[in-house]
Amino acid sequence: MPGFRVVLQSTLLHLALVAAAVLTLFPLLWMVAVSLMSPDEANRFPPPLWPEQPSLAHYRALFARLDIARYAFNSLAVATAVTALSLLFNALAGYAFAKLRFRGRDRLFGGLLAAMVIPSQVAMLPLFLLLKSLGLVNSFGGVVVPGLASIFGIFLIRQYALSIPDSLLDAARIDGAGEFRIFWSLVLPLCRPILVTLAIFTFMGTWNDFMWPLVILTDSQRYTLPVALANLMGERALDMELMMAGAVLTVLPVVALFLALQKYYIEGLVLGGVKE
Incomplete structure (x- = not known):
């Protein structure tokens, strides 16, 4: 049996x-x-x-009457910019914490990990005041700048970079390669699975982000898709079909992105759990 x-x-x-x-x-x-x-x-x-x-009448109404294409373009531009820049900065910091030796490295990294327990809502007010002093309120820059680096992204890439053999990096140094050349030509290609994973996380998080664009943007022409959809729900609370059409347009790009890159996403999650 x-x-x-x-x-x-x-x-x-x-x-x-x-x-x-x-x-x-x-x-x-x-x-x-x-x-x-x-x-x-x-x-x-x-x-x-x-x-x-x-x-498809409700989809036509979204594009014809509510200018949903503008909001979708705003979300796409912001999410793409945040994803590209955050990959660069997170990869630089993650590689430094994993492979470069400098005073206070472990303590600084431990401090970053400790800061992960602080809710993001707590930092919204000081972050808003800082961006206001920089003149970035009601601009796409004010949406992009806070996403340039994240503790989670640094941690994820650092854990993956630990699996790269030090002998490989030392051999490149012996051949005369500088640190930036090693990072750009050697480390980044080896970190492709975790970079794709982080790109998916970042793009999805930025595309779906509602709270921060709502706080930093005041001009309706600069609204991202989730903020515009929330306003649509307030104006047309009884038009459920129209709201669902807007929700489909919001969800569809991130679902398509995940399906296209799910192989690298799963590979990055599996290999990104390397411990020291």
């Missing part, structure tokens, strides 16, 4: 995974279905699981 027990356990495990996948995907599928329904169709009882006559 041991074989039957193994088959039963495997079947129950797969059924549980299928049930978890259905529970996870159902809200997303419902959101797409509602966005394709005719006005007030989603408010019926019981609500239909799929529209009787699917229509």
